[in-house]
Structure formats: C-alpha cells, structure tokens
Amino acid sequence: MKKYLFIFCLLLGAATGAFAQAQRTITGVVRSATEALPGVTVLVKGTTNGASTDPEGRFSLTVPTGQPVTLNISSIGYVSQEIPVGDREQINVTLKEDAQQLNDVVVIGYQEVNRRDVTGSVSSVGAQQIKDVPVNSAAEALTGRLAGVQLTSSEGTPGNQEVQVRVRGGGSVTQDNSPLYVVDGIQIENALGVIAPQDIASVDVLKDASATAIYGARGANGVVIITTKKGLEGKTVISYNGFAGVRKITNTLGVLEPDDYLNYQYERSRYAGVAGLNSFRTLFGSRNFASDTITRARNSPFVDWQDDVFGKNAFQQTHNVSIAGGVKGTTYSLSLTRNTEDGIQRGSDYERSLINFRFDTKATDKLTVGLNVRFNDQEANGAGTSTSGSSVTSRLRNTVQYQPLNIPRADGTVVDVTAFDPEFFETSTLVNPILTIDNEYRLDKRRTFNVGGNIALELAKGLVFRSTAGFDITNFDLSTFNGRYSPTIRQAAGAI
Template structure:
C-alpha cells in the first residue's frame, strides 16, 4: 500500500513538472532587424539549448519562469527571463570590441577587425545553398582574387581548379594550386562532404600565408569542419535529387550537310544521285542511307545524381561531439558511368580539466568511379566519326561504325574501367594551459590513401549489316581482351606543436605564437597487365596469357621540417602590427640549400576608432592595412602523368595530374631502364636517368599588399579594395640540353615572374519593412602577368605557346592573318602574284589563309612566310574575374542568384575541335561559313581533307575570345512554417529548387564551352547543367 501511495505521489509530481514546461519561439535579429543565423539559445544554468536557423528563428522547450541566454559571435550576450510568454523576439547589438566575426588564420583565429593580412572568409551557409557534388564548385565567384574553374562534367572529375591571384610560376608540369588544409591538415577539398564545412578562410597575400612557408607560394585555403556545441543534441538530414544534362556540346552537320561540304573539299566525292536520295528524306537513317548522330547517341540526354547526409551535433560543458555520414551518387551522361562517394566524420572535444583539453577526430571516405573502358577513345570517336558510318543496323544490332570501331557499342558493353579509392585520417590533439594566457597544443594526424584501378577491355559484338556475321573487337582493330591493374598507396605523417601566449596591458594587447611542424610523405605505385582472355567473365590476371604479362612499379618519399612563429600587437584597438616567420627544411634540396626562412610583416590602422570618426553616422568602420612577405616553393613537377592509354590523367578538379620530382639535386639511377640479354638470359640493368643540380635552391615569392576595408550606413554597405605586387623568383625550371646527352634535363633556378593586380568587393545588405531582406555582393579582380627573367635567355623554345621575357606566361604563339587568298591573287596559270610573300608551308590556292609577313631570320620581313613570322597573337591566361551574388528573403521564402564571369583569355581551336575534316573527321555547324568562289567573304578558309595543311597552323583565324558570363546558380527555397513542424517534433525544415550552370554567354563558336579544355584529339567531357530538388531538416 505504501508503495502504491508513493508511486501515485511521484506520478502527480512528474505530471506537475510536465505541466510546467512551455515552448518558447521567436526570432533573433540585429539592430537593423536582420536575422542572426546560428545564434545560440541556452536555458541558464543547464545544457538545454538550441541553435537559431538561417533566418534567426528558434523554438525551445523550457520550464516556466526560467531565463534564456542568447549569444552569437560579434554580438553582446542577452539574457531574457521567461514569465509565461511563448513568443520572444530578441534584438542583439554588436559589441564595440567585436565589430566583426572571428576568422580562422594560420594555426589559430583572429578577430576580423584586427586582421592586417589579406584574408577572405566564406561561411557555411554560402556553401550549403549550392547543392554540388564537389565542394570546390561552390567557391566559384564568391571570393575576389580566387578563381574556381569547372572545366569538365565527368563524374568524379567535375571539381573546380582553384587559383589564387593568378599564375605565379612556369615550367613543364608547373602547378599553381593553393595549399588546402582541412582542420589544419592537407586534404582534397573535393573529397569533403559540403555539409561538414563550418567555414573557409582564403589567405591571399604573403603576410597571411607566410606562417605556412614553402607550402603557401600559391596561397592557402583553410577549411574548418563543424564541431560539437554545448547544448541540446541536434540532428540534421540534408538530401537532394538532381537531373544533369550536357550544358552545351559540339554541333555537327548531318549526313547531307557533311556530304555537301565534303564535295567542296573534294569535288565529286559524292554523286548527285546519293545527295538527292538524302534530300528526299526517304529512308534516311537506315543502313542504306545512314545518318548517325554519334555525339547524341553517346551522351544520354539526362542522368540522375543524389545526395544524402545525416549529422548529429551537441554536448555538455565538458564533452562535445559532432558526427556525420553522407552518400553521393552521380550517374554519367555516358552509359555505364557512375561515381559514388561515402563520407564519414567524427569530431570529439573533451575538457579533461580546466587546464587540459583533448580532441579526437576520425575521417574516412570511399570513392568508386566506374566508367566504360577507353573513355577518351569513346569521346574521340564520337567527335570524329562521320555520320555516314552505321551505329545501329536496321534490325537493332550494333553496326560496324568505322572498321568495327563503334563507340556506342563499346560504351554499352561490359568493358569497364573501375577505380576504388579509400582515404582515412585520424587526428589527436592535446591542449594544455599551465597558467593564465598561455597554452601549448600538440597535434598528430596520420593519413592513409589507396587507389586501386581495374581496367578491363572486354570485347563487344557488332555486325556488318542486318543478319550479318557477328564479329568481336575491343576497338581499334584489337580482337583480344586485356586487363590492366594499378595500385597506388600513400601514407603521410603530420605533426605540429604550437604554443600561444597573449596578454592585455591597458591599451596594449600582445600575443605570441611559436611552433614546430613535421611532415613525411611516402608513396608506392605498381601496375600489371595481361592480354588474351579466353572468357571475359573471368577477369583475374591469372586468366590472361602468361607470355603477355607486363608489370612495373616505383616508390618515393619526401619530408619537410619547420619552425614558425607569429607576433601580434594592438594599441587601443586601432594600431595593428603583425610579424610572421617560418623556417623550412626540405628533403628535395641538397645539404647547404635545404633550409630557407620566410618572413612577413604587416600593419593596420583602424581609422574608425579615432575620435574624429567615432561619432560619424555614415562611416561605421574604416581600416587601412599594408603588408610585405616572402614565401617559398619546393614543388618540382615533371611531365603530366598518363594512363595506360597514353592519355593525361585528370584529378578531381579536371586538371592534369603532374608527376612530382623528389630528388632533383642528385643523379638518379634507375633499375630496369637498361636491361640486356647476356648469354641468352635476360639480365636487369640500370643506368643514370637524369642529370643532377646539387646547387638547386628554393623558389621564392615576394608579395606587397595595400588595402582598405570599410563599412557605411549602419554597416549596410561594405567595401574592400586591395592592390598587390607578387614577385616569384628563382623559379624551378627545367633547362634544355642536347638530345645526344641521353638524359633528362636537370632543374635549375632560372626564372622570375611578376603578377600585379587588384581585388575589389562591395556589398549591400538591407531590409524593406519587417519581412523582406536582400543582399547584393559584387567582387572583381584583375592582374597583369609578366616574365621578368628566364635565366639569362630571352625566351624558352616555343611551341604553340611561348615563354618570353617581357610577356606573360604561356602567350599564344602563332601567325597573323591578312585575310584569304582570292582568285585575283593568282595569274592565269595559278601562280601567286610576285607582289605577295611566297608561301612556306606548302602549295596554296584561292581560299587559303593569307599569312602576314612580319619577320625573317634577321627580325625584318623577308618576303617569305616561315616560322620566323610567328609572333604572340593572344593570351592563354584569364586575367579578369568577377562574381555577383544576389539574395532576397520574404517571410519563409528565399531566393539566391549567382553569376560569374571572366575575360582576358583566348582559345585556339585546332585539330578535331577546330578544323573541319581533320584526320577523316567531320564538320561542325560553325565551320560551314567556308570560302567558295561564290562566298569569298567567308569567315574561314576553303575546306581541305587530310591531316596536314598550311591552313592548319596556330593562327588568328582559329583563335577566339574566351570571355564569358555564366549563370552559375539559382536557388529558390521555402521554410516550412514552425506551427506545422511542431506537430512532428521538427526544429526546422526547408525545401528548395536549384539549378547549376544554367546558361553561358560568350564569344565562342556555338556548342563550344569556353572553359572546356579543347584537346586537339577531341578527348573531353563537356560541363553539365543540373536541376535539383532538396530538403534540409533539423530535429
């Protein structure tokens, strides 16, 4: 009986407690009424808390009569007592000491107001509002001075190539990629789950980057992932489903157009009877009258992609956890093409005591990329095969294409090239604070990566006409199947220890940082292959013929050891000074040249803190800053890596992957490169493979930067303007040696390049009434690039581009054109008039290009057209970039529009991409404006078949302005009302529609994307446009 009474009393007590709980909802905004996203709302004295959504809305369940604490970076903390009300709207004011956000910098954080270097930030919501498979794509157009160029739509290689402030170095395989660090450790931005990103900091000048020394020559991108926060556990689910299609592709003439044009090149090649049959339209597209659209048949009209991400964040005062898993699935627009990525992340922070903190992170990803074997051969064939070759017979079987080469049959066959990659990283960090204002942290993060490729070239079946005999091939006249396997593994050790001390003395604030870092990188690669598989279903190497086996492999390593430090000093929050220094020792250089020191200095003046501006109602913030610094470069690259087809390997950003050189200071001896047969027995031999340069030293970069930051009209208008000079000296460059030496050329310090430019960003954010808010943000950057020195040479040996002192890197080098030869330029016997320069590239006739005679062996016109007449005709560098972001929100709706543009770059279309009928190819629609006796004012020369002709040289005719404006993204979202969500215990939910790469306006010929690499062989995958529908839910 007593137990029953006690249970009853406890039940009554519990019901009373439950009845005292209330739900409080509202909006957190600043003094201008603009919502504050991600504000923290916590019940005082407990860990019960929530985070406001993107529009500042929140809902929290608390006992009646308690107090809520509202906090957000850059705003003063607000406490509000809850006395029965269920709606609570809170206004937060900027603190005088926190006029701007805290941003991530090298090995720490700083208030943005105190920054003296060039640092730009991108917030998580700017990344999250763009549903992209590769995180790099979302950076396009967001940061002045940073370009993120997507040049391919190939799943798994459709990321954007990132550059910061132009091109600073040159040479074979030279890379201008910035250093990308994720939570302080080198990583690939395209391997990240975009939903895991908390913030991105872009360090653009040497002052901001110098603390990273030799790794920061091309700028630094610091990515911080989301970590747990004190308060209630929050669960988020993000998903989208999209449909992607080719944004634009080469457009070719149909069979009739092809034949009519070809008759102009070779009169009588196709009879009038054949042409009339096609003109009638009867039976066109059959075996008898084929009209194959190879590009349309290879590239599907649409492909599906999807993304799912589940994350959990929260914790107590001592323990905070953030974890996430995600899955990305992307089909290709070519059959049997698929890319999948699995991501997992676990971040833990534990306050072991008041003086000791622990952090432990785990991160893994698995990528599976499956595509038809010989992908580049597929696209080459589709862009080259004439419409007169049969893709499908009348009975639906695969036709013979060209000599059995049918890219449609190959794409749909069982021939498959599959690559599986695994990445794992662990991170352990210990932070100890032995006394006030001082801390020391040690971080160790091992990384492991492996990539396994299985490229099986299976046979496919085609028929020589309906009912014909089945024939098997793998394409290219090869009848036997083959398997190529490659395994690539890397292991990297990352360790750093950083000590921080800081103290405020009245009006003086000083902080000091010092640290040590060690990096070690090991890699190994091996490959094996066999041919002659009897059964394609059994795809192990042991099923191929033993006497066809091949194998190879190599391994390499490099290391970097560093000391670094930083001093920050602030006086009265208005006079700023910062100094950085780093000393690096690299295994890539010989003793005596192994170490180098990279310093930087910067100053700032916060003018708005001066008395004469403190009461100014127009200027809310004004700061001037200047910096100088030096950076280094230890990376030396050989030629671009190629696969077993001989094609250049593409990275996740679509750019070529170059082979690093790790021991350029010593003569390399290779085993297996001098094999011989002695006494009838094969013997492995070795020989020197490269000349050494024991005096090779660091490539260095020096940057000066001056800037102004300002905010006006209650911070509604913001402006940043920067001017910089970037000098890259002692460039690591391969020199030319006689081929008779028989060795690879050594690398030496033999170049200097200057970039001079400016970055501008301007933004306006405001509200109209209480419900409508909008923002406009524009950024623009431009630079000039000039080669100042090439080791005493005037220029390097030219090809289609040239590196010459006084000009920019990789200037397009070709012939100027004075129009087209007309019939009046020849006498009755077909001889060229003597008043015109003699042609030097073969016989010419009316309709051919008329090259300008501008030089000769002595540098003056000599009356003959030769290679001496080549000159710089264009630029291969994009020197101007801009981005425009438009944003608006009304009640539950939000709309964002992103545009970007670029200028200054030219593109030469050659080979399959530019020359009609080249190598037995076909003709694009834009090429049909060719010279004929009745079309003498044509844009292009007369048509000629074959593989070589005087018209087919790099010249002004085939060069086009690659400037463009692209509608990068449009997203329309709607927040589901809270009263509806409360019924399902959902904190926030948003649905949206989005479009990527929807339109491009440019000066290129129709069908050609200005950002797609125009490989002369036609091996490229066009950029895609994507329409997606998504959902974001928080519980």
C-alpha cells in the same frame, strides 16, 4: 454506482479542462537588421524549456498560464535579449549584432587572429555560407565564394577528382600549381575531394608570401586551411542534413541535320580531290536511276546523339547525420555522410560514404589534446566525357561529330545508326557514341584514411607550444576495360 461514475467523469473533465487552460503556446519570429535568423535559441528563463528557430526564423513553444514568463533569446554573433512575455502570444524580436563577437577569426597556421590584425591577403568562408548549397563536393560548394581563388573542373563527371584550385594564377607551366591543404592542422592531399561540405566549419585561404611563409616552399602556391566542425559543451545534439534532386543538361550544342550534314560532307570531299569524292560515294552513295541513295539519306530521320548520351535525368541524394556535444573541458563530434549520384552521361554514377570524428579535451588547465579521424570510401563509375590521349578517345567528340542519320547503301542495305560502321571509322576515326560508352568500362575506387592528433601546452600567458602529427593513407583501385568497339582499342590496333 452510476452516481459515483457520473461524479468521476465530471472531476476528470474538470481536471482536463484545468490542464488545457494551464498551458499556452507562444510563437514568434527572430530577425537581424536584414534577415530572418535560423538556429536561434529561445529558452524560458530558469527552465530547460526551449526551442530553436527554423530557417525562416520562426519558433513555437508552450509555457505555463498564469505565471510570469521571460524568454532568453541568444545566438552566436548577436547580443542576447530577455523578453518578458506577459499576456502576449506573439513575440517578434530583432537581435543586434555583437561587434566584439563578430570580429572574424582567421586561421593562419600557427595561430588564430582577428581579421583586422592580418597584414597578408586572406580569403575566408564560413559554414553558414555553404551549408545550404545542394552539392556533394566541397570544391563545388566553395566555387565563387573565395575572392581571388579559382576553382575549375575539367568536366562534370560525378565524383570528379580533377578539380583545379588556383590561388595566385597559373604559375609554372611544367610543375604542379595546386595549393597546400591543411585540415585541422594536418596536411592532406586533395582535401576538398575527401571532406563533405556539411563537415566544414571554415575555410581560410592564405594567398601572399607573408601569410604562407610558415609553410616554406610547400606554401608557394597558397595554403587552404580547412577547419572541421567540433562539438560544444552542453547537451548532446543530433542533427540531420539532407537533400535530393534531379539534374539534367540545360543546353546542347547545335549540330547539323541530315540535309545540311550531307552538303557539308560533299563540299569537304571536293577539296580533297578525286580521293575525297570516291570516299564520299563509298559512304553516302550517289544519284543514279538504279538507286538514289543521296536522296534517301537526305530524308533519313535526324538523330541527335546528345539526347541519347546526355539525356538522363540524373537523380542525386545526400544524407548527413551528426552527433555533437560535450561536458566541461571536453567536446566531441561524429558525422556520417552518404552521397549517391547518377551521372547525366550514359553509364556513369557515383557513391561515397564519409565518417568524420573530432575529439577535443582540456586535460589540465594548461594542456589541451585533440584527435581527428576521417574515413572516405567512394566509387566513381564511367569514363567521363574525355580521357588523356588523342581526341579520338573523346566521348564528347564522338557524340557531337558522329553522322546523324541512317546511311543507305547502293546495294539497298541500310547501315543501322546504332551499329558500328567500319567504312565511316576509316575515314573519320569516329565510333557510334552509344557503342563507345557501352564498350568502355571504368570503375575508380578510392579509400582514404586520415588520423591527426595535436597537443597544446600553455607555457606562459600568451605563449602556447603546439605540436601536431598525423598520417594519410589512400588506396586507389582503377579498373578499366576497352571492348571491341572502343576508340582506344581501334586507334591502337586498327579495324578489328
């Protein structure tokens, strides 16, 4: 029995060694003339054994030993190569650009044309240029990447929807200067706020009259045409794209410390005459033998409100999962995106969930049908740094200008720096910035549901009839509450 067991172990070891020797690993790097290429397909010719290059252009795959192996290396925009491996274990490849494929295709509304054939002024950006930008907003991802297009935000509130896009300057003073947004052929209001950057395949901006004429007056301020990603014929591909990070304020404004602040207030009160001096004494006291409140105030600890209001380490994260694929004549793509973001300012945060589905099929040789469904659910908490109205309601103004010290009174009491100071409010209309934020509640909920469909019928060679239809539903729910110490309330009703 022991003899047979010994022979069995020898045979098993020999089989294991033979199996180990029958496989070998090949590694390598794929580059263009200027940089490493991610996402390049490396396939063993005649098999389904393959791999894709990582962001540094590296790949690794296992091939049989003792058999001739040829690698087929291909990527969109580059000439495919077939490389015999031989006995090599390291394969470094440089792909050449395919001039025919690299002719940029620009969408101009009713057709797609090569850039060299476009007579109008067009700016374009592709998915490759924005895919690694760690932001949750499509507007932020496109900032600085479209020539002649200005994207500005009024403030850095998480989920801020007030992003101004200007294609041809300011234009009208009294009318809206925003461009027209067209997503997969359907007009959508404020499209950059309801689309995840990870879902964008290309953005083309039509800037002059010849390019926007098809849209009539709606295109007078320019047209932003967004094309979302779609699936490719072949096996189903599941991909994940995510990032996490922390944001913090990089620079704060210089503000006066207690000694300089009191000097400024005293000089300011002198120009206001007797009433100003009396107001200064009421707020900060005076020098006398009984109670030298001025000296006590000068020696008070310095309070920089910017540290308390904008001192958060704001954590943000984004997760995007997509499923794409198709069979001959039919492709599909489903993308799920989840964003969470804390605000740098106290009492602010943002959450968003996005679903994007695209389906395209060639029903017949001449008829093509497409469907797009998009759902966006988001919540933005916090009043931001400013709101519409007078400067009294600005949280940024209160943070920078509020008194930076504890105020001793002549009667020996000290006005707590974190409390409401009615006397200071009457003379300055300023409220403690912490109380301001904690006494104002803003919750902005928005749900957007968009459905679009299109059909394209080839009537003759080079002549296609295309029709699109869709609808866009947005539900706004803005909840607000102003507490007792909110500047908005106190401005309207006076001291309470």
